[in-house]
Amino acid sequence: MKIKLSSVYVDDQEKALRFYTEVLGFAKKSDFSNGTYRWLTVTSAEDPAGTELQLALNNNPAAAAYQQAIFQQNQPAANVFTDNLKTEYESIKGRGAQFTMRPTDVQYAWIAMLKDTCGNLVQITQLKGW
Incomplete structure (x- = not known):
């Protein structure tokens, strides 16, 4: 398996698509609608056949409550990995991202955290010695 x-969960799928593609550099994978429902996914531009991230609209109370709770607790909704956090941080910051945590040494890794403009925090991780 x-x-x-x-x-x-995102509060605006169009805004999320712009952020995840234009700021983080992912590629749109799937985008289709059925009535008011929209299935929207992105994937790594480096691995287009890899894992997809669905940008799901938080249009129900449970989704909105979950999204708000983890944001308020400073928990990332998504965690992405890189081999060079310093380079990614500078590049993403240059594209207008708002970081809530600069690259920080947390013993096993370097991490940074940013807002995705759609109600979430995204953590970028560079593992050490793996």
Whole structure:
């Protein structure tokens, strides 16, 4: 078995698509609608056949409550990995991202955290010695 899809709730799918593609550099994978429902996913531009991230609209009370609670607790809704956090941080910051945590040494890794403009925090991680 392998993980093929994970989801993150967003308050605006268009804004989320812009952020995840234009700021983080992911590629749009799937985008189709059925009435008011929209299935929207992105994937790594480096691994287009890899794991997809669904940008799911938080249009129900449970999704909105979950999204708000983890944001208020400073918990990331998504965690992405890089081999060079310093370079990614500077690049993403240059594209206008608002970081809530600069690159920080947390013993096993370097991490940084930023807002995705759609109600979430995203953590970027560079593992050490793995």
